[in-house]
Amino acid sequence: MLGPFQFSARTTSLAGGLKLVEVPRSTLPLVHVAVVVQAGSELDPVEMPGLAALTARALDEGGAGTHGPREMGEVVDDLGAELHVKCLRSGVIFDLAVESSRLPGALAMLGDLVSRPRFDETELGAIRDRQIDDRKHELDDPHQMANDAMSRALYGPHPYGHPTLGTVRSIAAIRGADLRAFWSAHYGPRTTTVVIVGDAGGAALSSLVSTAFAGWKSEAAPPTVAPTTLVAPSRIILIDKPDAPQSEVRVGHRGESWSSRELTTLSMLEMLLGGTFTSRLVQNLREKHGYTYGVTAVWDLQRAGGTFHVGSAVRTDVTAAAIGEILKELRGSLAPIPVAELAKCRVMMQSQFITDWGTSKGTAMTLAQLAQNGQSVELLNRLVATSATLTPESLATRAQTLIRPSELVIVVVGDRQKIEASLKTLALPVELAQPVN
Amino acid sequence: MGLGWPPPRLGASVGGMRSPRPCRPGPSLPWAAAGVALWTLCLASSATATSTELQIAYQRFRLDNGLTVILHEDHTTPEVAVNLWFHVGSKDEAPHRTGFAHLFEHLMFMGTTRVPDGEFDRIMEALGGQNNASTDEDRTNYYESGPAPLLPTLLWLEADRLTSLADAMTEKKLNLQRDVVKNERRQSYENRPYGGVELALVDRLWPTGHPYHHPVIGSHADLTAATVKEVQTFFRTYYVPSNATLVVAGDIDPKTARAEVERYFAWIPPRPPPLHLTPPPARLAQPATVRLQDRVQVAQVTLAWHAPALRRRGAAEATVLAAVLGGGRSSRLQRRLVYDTKLASEINVKHDTHEHDGILEITANVGEGHTAAELERAIRNELGLLALGEMPSEREVERARAFVERTTLEALDGLNARADALNEYESMFGDPGLLRRDHLAQFVRVSPSDVRWIARLIFAEPDVAVIVTPRSATRAH
Numbered sequence: 001m002l003g004p005f006q007f008s009a010r011t012t013s014l015a016g017g018l019k020l021v022e023v024p025r026s027t028l029p030l031v032h033v034a035v036v037v038q039a040g041s042e043l044d045p046v047e048m049p050g051l052a053a054l055t056a057r058a059l060d061e062g063g064a065g066t067h068g069p070r071e072m073g074e075v076v077d078d079l080g081a082e083l084h085v086k087c088l089r090s091g092v093i094f095d096l097a098v099e100s101s102r103l104p105g106a107l108a109m110l111g112d113l114v115s116r117p118r119f120d121e122t123e124l125g126a127i128r129d130r131q132i133d134d135r136k137h138e139l140d141d142p143h144q145m146a147n148d149a150m151s152r153a154l155y156g157p158h159p160y161g162h163p164t165l166g167t168v169r170s171i172a173a174i175r176g177a178d179l180r181a182f183w184s185a186h187y188g189p190r191t192t193t194v195v196i197v198g199d200a201g202g203a204a205l206s207s208l209v210s211t212a213f214a215g216w217k218s219e220a221a222p223p224t225v226a227p228t229t230l231v232a233p234s235r236i237i238l239i240d241k242p243d244a245p246q247s248e249v250r251v252g253h254r255g256e257s258w259s260s261r262e263l264t265t266l267s268m269l270e271m272l273l274g275g276t277f278t279s280r281l282v283q284n285l286r287e288k289h290g291y292t293y294g295v296t297a298v299w300d301l302q303r304a305g306g307t308f309h310v311g312s313a314v315r316t317d318v319t320a321a322a323i324g325e326i327l328k329e330l331r332g333s334l335a336p337i338p339v340a341e342l343a344k345c346r347v348m349m350q351s352q353f354i355t356d357w358g359t360s361k362g363t364a365m366t367l368a369q370l371a372q373n374g375q376s377v378e379l380l381n382r383l384v385a386t387s388a389t390l391t392p393e394s395l396a397t398r399a400q401t402l403i404r405p406s407e408l409v410i411v412v413v414g415d416r417q418k419i420e421a422s423l424k425t426l427a428l429p430v431e432l433a434q435p436v437n
Numbered sequence: 438m439g440l441g442w443p444p445p446r447l448g449a450s451v452g453g454m455r456s457p458r459p460c461r462p463g464p465s466l467p468w469a470a471a472g473v474a475l476w477t478l479c480l481a482s483s484a485t486a487t488s489t490e491l492q493i494a495y496q497r498f499r500l501d502n503g504l505t506v507i508l509h510e511d512h513t514t515p516e517v518a519v520n521l522w523f524h525v526g527s528k529d530e531a532p533h534r535t536g537f538a539h540l541f542e543h544l545m546f547m548g549t550t551r552v553p554d555g556e557f558d559r560i561m562e563a564l565g566g567q568n569n570a571s572t573d574e575d576r577t578n579y580y581e582s583g584p585a586p587l588l589p590t591l592l593w594l595e596a597d598r599l600t601s602l603a604d605a606m607t608e609k610k611l612n613l614q615r616d617v618v619k620n621e622r623r624q625s626y627e628n629r630p631y632g633g634v635e636l637a638l639v640d641r642l643w644p645t646g647h648p649y650h651h652p653v654i655g656s657h658a659d660l661t662a663a664t665v666k667e668v669q670t671f672f673r674t675y676y677v678p679s680n681a682t683l684v685v686a687g688d689i690d691p692k693t694a695r696a697e698v699e700r701y702f703a704w705i706p707p708r709p710p711p712l713h714l715t716p717p718p719a720r721l722a723q724p725a726t727v728r729l730q731d732r733v734q735v736a737q738v739t740l741a742w743h744a745p746a747l748r749r750r751g752a753a754e755a756t757v758l759a760a761v762l763g764g765g766r767s768s769r770l771q772r773r774l775v776y777d778t779k780l781a782s783e784i785n786v787k788h789d790t791h792e793h794d795g796i797l798e799i800t801a802n803v804g805e806g807h808t809a810a811e812l813e814r815a816i817r818n819e820l821g822l823l824a825l826g827e828m829p830s831e832r833e834v835e836r837a838r839a840f841v842e843r844t845t846l847e848a849l850d851g852l853n854a855r856a857d858a859l860n861e862y863e864s865m866f867g868d869p870g871l872l873r874r875d876h877l878a879q880f881v882r883v884s885p886s887d888v889r890w891i892a893r894l895i896f897a898e899p900d901v902a903v904i905v906t907p908r909s910a911t912r913a914h
Contacts, residue, residue, distance in 0.1 A: 005515065027513055027855075028491075030846040070776065073766030080839025082765065097847050099839070126779055129805050133782040136734040137802075140630040241732075245623040277558045277568075287555070290616030293624050313624045344563050351565035355582055358514045359851035 005350065007357060007380040009367055014210050016189030016217070021367050021377075022205055023197045025360055031103050031198035032364035034095040035110050036371045039186035041164040042089045042225045042303060046157055050166015053087035054131055054174050055182045060085045060094070061127050063120040065112030075109050083113075087164055090223075090303050091372035095364065100201040104208055107194075111212025114192065117183060124176050132172065135165045139437065142241055142413045143313070146248035148436035149411045150309060153237055154254050158228040160305055167437050188218025193371035197364040222374065225304035228254075234408050236423055236430045240416035246292075247319040247414030251326050252309025253407040255299045258373045264386040265398040266299045266308075271345035273297035273333055274310065275352075278344070280329045281310060291315055291322045299402075303373065308402070316415055320422035323410060330408075334399050336392035346387045353380055489878040491849070495859055495869055496691050500699065502707040503679025507859050507869055508694050509686040511852055517687035518582040519591045520856035522864045524682075524713065525675035526575040527655075528648030528793070536618065536655015537663060539572040541671055543614040545579065546570075549601040554610065557594060566591060574649055575792040576864060580853055585688040589697050592685075596701040599676060603669040611668060615660050622654045630733045634800075634903045637727040638741050641901040642796065648716045649794060677708035682863045686856040716793050719743060724899040730908035735782065736803040738813050739903040742895050744797040747790040747865060753879040754891035755797060759788040760837035761829060761888055762819075763799065767836065769819055770799070779804045780812045792865060797895050809904050824892040829885045837888075841880045 012020040041052040060083060063069045076083055081096040094114065098106045138144040148163050155161030165171070194209050232254065256266060274281045274297035281295045295312035310330070314322040356362035370376060390398075412423065416432070423430050495509045530537045548554035561568055566583030581591045626632040636652050643650040683702070685694050720743065745751035763770050763786025774781040781801040789796045803812050823829065849855050858876070862869045 025513065027511065028846050028849055030843075030850065070767070070772070073772070073776070074836075077765035077767045077836045077840070080836070080841075080843040082840070082843075097843060099843055099846060102839075126776070129779070130782055133735060133802065133805065137630065140733045140735075142628060244628055246620070246628045276562050278555075278562045283555075286617060286620075287613070290613055290620070293617060293620040313620075313628065315620060315623070340563065347565040348562055348567075351567060351583060354514050354516055354584075355567060358516060359854070361847070361850055 005354065005384070007353065007377050009377045011376065012206050014189070014206060014213075018189035018209070018213055018216070019193040019371065020206060020209050021193060021195045021371060022200075023363050023367070024200060025197060026199040028360075029100040029199050029201075030097055030360060031100055031106075031196060031200055032095065032097050032360045033103070033106055033110065034093055034195040034364045034368040035114055036091055036093050036193045036195065036368045037114065037187055038091045038191040038223050038372060039182070040089050040091040040372070041087060041162075042159045043182075043186055043223055044159050044162070044166075046159070048170060048174060048178065049159070049162040050131065050164075050171045051174055051178060051182050052092065053165050054128065054171060055179045056085050056087045056092040056094075057131055058119055058124070058127055058179050059113055059117045059183070062123050063118035065116045067112070068118070069120050069123045072113070079105050079109065081106060088372070089160060089164060093368050093372070095368065097361070100199045103200055103203055107208045107212040111214075114187065115213050115216040119176055119180055121176055128171055128174065131165060132168050135163070135168055135171060138163065138165060139435065142244060142248045145239060145241070145435050146250050146311070146411050146413045149237055149239055149413070149433065150250045150252060150307065150409065152436050153409050153411065154230070154232050154252075154307055155228050155305070156230040158230065159225070160228065160302060163436060169437075184218070184220075186220050186223070188220030189213065189216050190218070191220045191222055193368075195364050195367045195371065197367070198360045223303065227304045232407070232409055234406060234428060236410040236412065236426065236428050237433050238416060238420060238423060238430055239411070239413045239433050239435050241413050242415055242417070244413070244415045245316055246313045247316055247412050247419060248311075248313050249319065249323060249326070250309045250311050250411040251323065251330070251408055252307055253404060253409055255306035255308035256301060256402065257304060257306050258301045258375060260301070262398055262402055263379070264383050264390065265395060266402055267349055267383055268342070268345045268387060268390060268395060269333060269399055269402060270297055270299065271349050272337065272341065273329060276344075276348045280332065281312075281326065284325050284329055285312060285314070285322055289318070289322075289325065291318045291325070301373070316418055319412060319414055319419045320426060323426060327405065327408070330403055331405055334396060334403060336396045339392060342390065342392055342395060349387060350384050353384070489881050491873050491877055493855060493859070493873050496695075497863070497869060498695065500678065500703050502703070502705050503677070503710065504702055504705070505682045505863055506695075506698050507682070507684045507863055508689065508691045509684060509856065509859060510689055510691060511686055511855070512688050513852070515585050515688045516582055516852060517585045517588045517591070517685065517689055518580060518852045518856045519588070519595060520578065520580045520684040520686065520853060520860050521595055522576050522578045522682045522860045523676055524576055524680050524864055525711070526573050526577060527651065527653040528574045528716070529675065529713075530651070533659055534663060534667065535651040535659040536653070537659070537667070537671065538577055539653050539655065540614060540618050540660060540663060541668060542570045542572045542577050543618060544606065544610060544668060545598055545602060547606070547610040547614065549598050549605045551597050551601065552594065553605070557598070560590065560594065564590060572653055573791075574653060578857065578860065580856070582687070582853060588685070588689065588694065589701070592697055592701045596705065599681070600705055602676070603672040606665055606668055608665055611663065611665055615663070618654070618660060619657060622657070626654065631731060631737055631905055633729050633731065634737070634739050634905060637729065637903045638739065638798075638901055641725045641727060642721070642741060642743065643719050647719055649719070649791060673708070674711050677710065678702070678705055679707060679710040682860055684856040684860045684863075686859070687852050719794060721899040721901070724902070726902045726904065729903065729905045731905050733905060733907050736809045736907065737800065737905040738803065738809050738816065739798065739800045740813070740816060740900050741796050741798040742898055742900045744788055744795040744895050745790070746793050746795045751891050751894065752788075752790060752795065754883050754887045755795065755895065756788045756841055757834065757837045757880055757883040758888050758891050758895070759786045759797060760840040761833055762786045762823070764837055764840035767833070769823060770801070770816065773819055774801065774812070774815055778815070780807050780815050809906060813902065813904070820892070820896050824889065824896050829888050831885055834883065834885045834888055838880050838883060842877060845877055845880070
């Protein structure tokens with residue numbers, strides 16, 4: 001049904017190993033720019049969670065080039081832009097959108113921000129406070145609480161096990177010298193990609209980007225991260241949230257990394273289980289039983305590991321029943337599925353890629369995520385092409401290596417008083433835990 | 438008669454894939470499918486920094502039954518989008534039936550005689566189609582997208598449920614979607630930090646009986662009370678061609694697309710357009726304060742005023758005002774309260790517009806070591822300075838205009854976003870050309886004295902304040 005369709009971007013290598021990835025598009029006089037640096041929270045020292053995130057925030061809020069913090073705010077505002085800074089495990093994304101004529105100014109600003117930060121000491125206290133504040137908001141949110149608990153259960157003291165923002169206590173202990181050291185060690189042309197999508201108005205992007213980052217010298221090299229050796233026993237972890245009308249549920253185990261040979265398989269399984277409206281979990285938990293408004297099944301890929309989990313917010317009184325249905329669907333996905341259903345998964349994956357590619361922001365974010373993890377846009381084409389070679393039988397065989405029911409860890413954030421007894425009927429040890437703070 | 442069965446198979450559409458005519462040949466982006474190349478046929482914006490017209494071309498026609506149709510070509514990807522607006526929202530709900538319009542939106546997916554429960558999504562997804570819908574105070578919209586050859590199928594499916602949904606409605610379907618919507622309410626409001634703020638705001642900003650007084654999601658009690666008969670009546674009243682506008686956008690040939698729309702929709706008999714009452718303007722007689730406690734660690738202050746409605750006099754000025762106050766780090770409230778005094782850790786300002794009213798809303802999280810009362814006082818102080826003190830500077834208003842221009846462009850990113858914008862201008866104003874002519878231009882005109890004028894108008898009126906403070910963690914037994 002969908003013909004051959006190629007995703008493509010132009011990649012240029014600039015001085016020092018800096019990469020430029022471009023997709024020209026002129027539907028609107030708008031450009032999205034994303035500067036991606038492989039300086040994510042996977043590189044936090046074990047005793048200093050939150051360092052990568054705070055460093056990124058300090059770049060954003062601590063002044064750069066010849067501008068102090070207030071002036072940098074004005075530079076960004078003069079561009080009509082809003083800079084978003086997102087620290088993830090495998091990298092940091094600095095992104096914004098500007099009207100096309102403002103692109104040169106935006107690139108110059110980003111060059112300053114990333115390669116000439118000032119780490120203004122007078123701002124540091126406030127920068128820390130704002131990160132602590134953000135972490136407090138995460139602590140209020142049962143959705144985040146469940147994610148944090150799953151990460152901790154599967155990774156323990158490994159950097160993948162701690163919250164990217166850090167803990168309230170760990171953030172407070174970070175000093176200016178720590179930020180500078182982290183920046184020196186991990187920010188440099190070899191670890192940075194600039195993604196530009198949209199109407200650049202004919203500007204010579206290589207030249208603009210080279211100028212913006214001119215003279216950037218750094219030892220920073222693409223990261224290597226050791227995998228964890230933690231054994232994560234199968235169990236239910238229950239975190240009390242009194243009076244919660246819903247339980248946040250996660251069912252999962254350790255997953256795949258970006259170097260996995262099963263990326264196509266897991267993409268198909270994502271589609272099958274929760275990736276579309278007719279997916280098995282959505283039809284079961286939402287449309288058939290009315291347990292929830294939404295449910296997802298995701299392989300969160302990382303550089304040296306990853307997490308597989310099913311996630312949903314379910315009505316409190318059906319928590320155990322919903323988990324039972326999730327387990328049933330996971331086991332069901334290990335048997336050969338109907339040919340038509342596999343075909344649907346293929347065509348929907350491609351369709352979603354295309355829709356995402358249809359917005360400049362979607363294209364920029366996709367390319368940014370790929371760059372962060374040492375991938376290129378070719379991965380999308382490979383996934384589409386390889387999915388055509390899977391059969392129900394080969395999918396089922398491969399699925400058995402990816403979904404392992406005996407290893408499942410279940411996290412529940414919900415009203416303990418109402419649900420603890422029913423959870424015990426699921427025949428797994430129930431462990432009461434405190435939230436990750 | 439009319440639609441026929443089965444829905445069109447691929448390849449059976451009227452006309453085939455069109456060949457591309459690049460408007461601006463550029464570096465090759467080998468999107469080989471159907472010869473789609475890197476172009477944006479006649480959509481290239483030749484806009485410079487000073488031009489404010491958006492190059493968004495369209496064709497428009499109306500069927501005899503009252504359905505208005507807009508066609509918009511865009512060959513960026515080999516996709517097509519179908520976007521259907523019904524001019525009905527929560528403002529049209531009967532007393533004690535809050536949440537009905539949104540519940541109804543859910544029911545639109547529950548099947549017809551020709552396309553029984555679940556088949557709508559199965560047909561669509563088997564062919565790479567995606568669909569969704571949304572409801573707000575004023576309108577309900579349904580949108581689908583998929584590979585370009587899917588257009589006839591998408592149109593057929595929309596026409597089918599438009600004409601026959603009510604006949605296949607059952608108590609079982611209603612019960613199921615009731616549960617889903619209640620879960621949505623729990624997830625979006627009840628189990629979400631600060632989720633009660635929005636509910637408190639609408640409750641106080643508008644008096645009981647006003648169409649905007651209740652939230653779109655409705656209450657549990659009212660959702661429980663809805664009956665199948667009421668669903669059917671609602672459908673036959675509001676889901677009629679004369680109350681609908683349809684946009685078809687994307688990799689289309691307008692002639693072919695028009696023929697397909699006529700084929701699937703022209704046979705639908707006309708029905709009288711429903712009555713749309715214009716609610717009286719709402720004004721607060723006095724300020725109101727709502728105090729909530731929540732399981733949060735950080736207190737939050739929200740202040741809201743009535744403001745100009747969608748595209749009414751003062752609306753563009755109010756949007757720029759919101760940016761002067763909170764758009765960017767050097768905006769009034771952010772600079773003073775977040776970065777200088779640290780009374781707030783975060784501030785958001787927005788101008789929300791409905792068809793018949795608008796809101797100017799300021800939400801601020803209290804900074805470490807400060808109180809909600811301090812922060813509230815400081816915000817009001819800044820508003821007073823803006824309204825009654827020195828004229829805002831040309832530079833800060835220029836920044837605010839740049840901010841608004843950029844957010845406006847961002848909101849048009851993507852096929853469905855543009856289809857939706859065309860639909861809004863058609864549905865609310867009967868003129869999709871306004872999108873091209875004035876959607877950006879409206880902000881360019883706003884001057885510092887305009888900003889001060891609208892600030893005085895808005896902030897002279899009483900407001901609603903919602904203060905959220907942390908609740909202690911002990912459980913009441």
